[in-house]
Amino acid sequence: MIEKANILIEALPYIRRFYQQTVVIKYGGHAMVAEELKESFAQDIVLMKYIGIHPVVVHGGGPQIGRMLERIGIQSDFCAGMRVTDADTMDIVEMVLAGKINKEIVSLVNRHGGQAIGLSGKDGKLIEARKHHVFRYQGDDRPPEIIDIGLVGEVQRINVEILEVLEKSNIIPIIAPVGMGENGETYNINADLVAGHIAGALKAKKLILMTDVAGVLNKEGELISSMTVAEAADALQDETLRGGMIPKVQCSIDAVQAGTKKVHIVDGRIPHAVLLEMFTDAGIGTEIFKKRPKSKKE
Ligand SMILES: Nc1ncnc2c1ncn2[C@@H]1O[C@H](COP(=O)(O)OP(=O)(O)O)[C@@H](O)[C@H]1O
Numbered sequence: 001m002i003e004k005a006n007i008l009i010e011a012l013p014y015i016r017r018f019y020q021q022t023v024v025i026k027y028g029g030h031a032m033v034a035e036e037l038k039e040s041f042a043q044d045i046v047l048m049k050y051i052g053i054h055p056v057v058v059h060g061g062g063p064q065i066g067r068m069l070e071r072i073g074i075q076s077d078f079c080a081g082m083r084v085t086d087a088d089t090m091d092i093v094e095m096v097l098a099g100k101i102n103k104e105i106v107s108l109v110n111r112h113g114g115q116a117i118g119l120s121g122k123d124g125k126l127i128e129a130r131k132h133h134v135f136r137y138q139g140d141d142r143p144p145e146i147i148d149i150g151l152v153g154e155v156q157r158i159n160v161e162i163l164e165v166l167e168k169s170n171i172i173p174i175i176a177p178v179g180m181g182e183n184g185e186t187y188n189i190n191a192d193l194v195a196g197h198i199a200g201a202l203k204a205k206k207l208i209l210m211t212d213v214a215g216v217l218n219k220e221g222e223l224i225s226s227m228t229v230a231e232a233a234d235a236l237q238d239e240t241l242r243g244g245m246i247p248k249v250q251c252s253i254d255a256v257q258a259g260t261k262k263v264h265i266v267d268g269r270i271p272h273a274v275l276l277e278m279f280t281d282a283g284i285g286t287e288i289f290k291k292r293p294k295s296k297k298e
Pocket residue numbers: 028029030031060062210211212213215216217218240241242243244245
């Protein structure tokens with residue numbers, strides 16, 4: 001019995017520190033694997049809300065979009081970690097993200113006693129976006145090649161008003177990374193980048209990125225348990241990071257620069273990864289922050 005009490009007491013300093021604070025959680029498509037993991041994720045989010053923390057969930061769904069495109073025979077290509085998105089692909093992306101996945105998470109959170117509302121970037125003009133171009137380096141003496149990857153967007157502005165209204169209530173926002181252009185265009189945006197921008201705009205205390213690896217790995221494949229933003233920027237330069245880890249680390253740096261205290265990249269395949277990260281001394285995954293703290297409790 002005393003062990004159970006000790007576990008709760010261990011959580012007390014963290015509960016005090018995050019009371020009434022905003023925490024953004026990015027739930028990656030690769031972390032949405034087994035049913036019991038989805039349940040434990042929803043429980044963690046509901047528990048956070050009940051103890052007075054304001055969780056904001058941004059979800060991905062890359063693998064699920066890929067499977068749907070395959071089912072209906074649309075080929076899908078990636079360029080610099082982004083899905084090349086033509087109009088037909090955009091329709092599927094929006095259906096899968098803002099329709100299927102968003103409502104599945106809303107329903108899970110609600111079944112576990114929370115009150116969740118699903119939003120895409122179009123709702124309340126939450127995510128204003130513009131077309132994203134990829135620039136390919138062609139040598140010092142030539143201008144970069146500009147590659148058109150279709151309806152892929154980059155965040156121009158996050159209108160936090162709707163989130164602030166929800167924060168004052170008991171409602172948990174669940175956000176799909178679909179952006180809205182100036183002339184009503186629909187844009188497909190990498191979910192990590194959306195989560196980073198939302199964390200920055202809300203001055204969230206913490207951003208948790210849930211994925212399918214232990215955290216950021218070094219060239220030897222070992223876990224890097226903490227990085228300053230300067231070390232993270234070096235890792236982006238020296239090609240330690242590839243594929244999906246690039247936008248994660250880039251958005252972590254941006255979020256910290258915008259005022260988020262810490263970013264955690266954690267393994268969403270561990271049950272209750274969010275709870276373990278938030279409320280235990282052990283901590284999991286990789287944390288990214290401005291300056292190295294003297295202790296985890298800082
Ligand atoms: N240095 C690295 N450390 C960890 N993961 C890396 C690294 N470089 C590339 N990756 C890849 O990044 C992937 C996570 O990104 P992504 O596939 O976009 O996941 P998610 O759907 O969770 O956002 C990992 O599964 C791994 O294959």
